[in-house]
Amino acid sequence: MNILDKIVKDKRIEVNLRKGLIPLSQLEASVLFDRDSASLAHALRNSTTGIIAEHKRRSPSKSVINQDLNVQDVAKGYEQAGVCGMSVLTDGKYFGGSLDDLLLARAAVKMPLLRKEFIIDTYQIIEAKAYGADVILLIAAILSKAEIKTFSELAKSLGLDVLLEVHNEEELHKSIMPSLDMLGVNNRNLKTFDVSLETSKELSEIIPDDFVKVSESGISSIEAIKELRPYGYQGFLIGENFMKTGNPGTSATEFINTLN
Numbered sequence: 001m002n003i004l005d006k007i008v009k010d011k012r013i014e015v016n017l018r019k020g021l022i023p024l025s026q027l028e029a030s031v032l033f034d035r036d037s038a039s040l041a042h043a044l045r046n047s048t049t050g051i052i053a054e055h056k057r058r059s060p061s062k063s064v065i066n067q068d069l070n071v072q073d074v075a076k077g078y079e080q081a082g083v084c085g086m087s088v089l090t091d092g093k094y095f096g097g098s099l100d101d102l103l104l105a106r107a108a109v110k111m112p113l114l115r116k117e118f119i120i121d122t123y124q125i126i127e128a129k130a131y132g133a134d135v136i137l138l139i140a141a142i143l144s145k146a147e148i149k150t151f152s153e154l155a156k157s158l159g160l161d162v163l164l165e166v167h168n169e170e171e172l173h174k175s176i177m178p179s180l181d182m183l184g185v186n187n188r189n190l191k192t193f194d195v196s197l198e199t200s201k202e203l204s205e206i207i208p209d210d211f212v213k214v215s216e217s218g219i220s221s222i223e224a225i226k227e228l229r230p231y232g233y234q235g236f237l238i239g240e241n242f243m244k245t246g247n248p249g250t251s252a253t254e255f256i257n258t259l260n
């Protein structure tokens with residue numbers, strides 16, 4: 001079984017457990033549920049840098065990246081650096097994250113927050129809203145066209161932005177629909193962990209212009225961003241490059257200052 005299938009298999013068990021612990025009505029009663037969301041798509045369209053910075057303690061491809069940081073310090077550092085938004089990994093088993101990380105980040109900053117999760121159930125979208133997210137990620141590789149439609153329409157009805165992630169042409173063709181805001185091309189193949197910026201370049205021409213294009217993963221230099229911009233990318237999701245340093249906020253500040 002490839003790693004993505006394993007993650008999804010575990011996620012189904014986890015979500016069923018969570019559903020038993022916290023009923024939907026309780027999530028919907030959360031104070032954050034009525035909060036007006038901030039739009040990441042809007043922030044990216046109006047930005048000259050387009051950086052989305054991620055909080056990621058570890059990953060199946062790299063094992064430990066950084067386990068010693070305080071998520072609120074990281075969030076404040078990223079916000080001060082002037083990023084357009086922050087991605088918070090909430091998967092525990094494979095990425096060392098949690099919904100509490102999202103909640104803590106929400107309490108620390110105003111910028112758009114993306115719940116970075118393997119969403120396979122509408123329950124997780126209600127959770128995202130209840131824990132203060134502004135954006136959800138949907139991964140085409142693990143969802144049917146019907147699921148992408150149901151999930152993205154639910155997110156839109158809650159005022160959340162939707163970032164749909166693809167890795168190949170087939171996933172892209174299946175996914176294009178009006179309820180998405182941003183199309184992300186993952187340069188990392190989630191089944192093999194191979195990383196290549198060529199994936200973003202190749203898929204860019206078949207992404208309709210109505211969507212904000214985001215290039216994800218394996219971005220570690222200013223050159224990479226300069227290389228991707230001519231292909232229409234306005235968003236760049238960066239995790240490890242910032243997280244592996246002692247101070248991700250400072251690292252993001254230096255990166256953005258060099259980019260401007």
Ligand SMILES: O=P(O)(O)OC[C@@H](O)[C@@H](O)c1c[nH]c2ccccc12
Binds near residue numbers: 056219238239
């Ligand atoms: O750390 P990187 O290589 O800069 O990548 C960040 C982000 O793109 C990556 O964490 C990611 C992209 N899509 C995902 C889906 C699930 C988990 C993680 C991801």
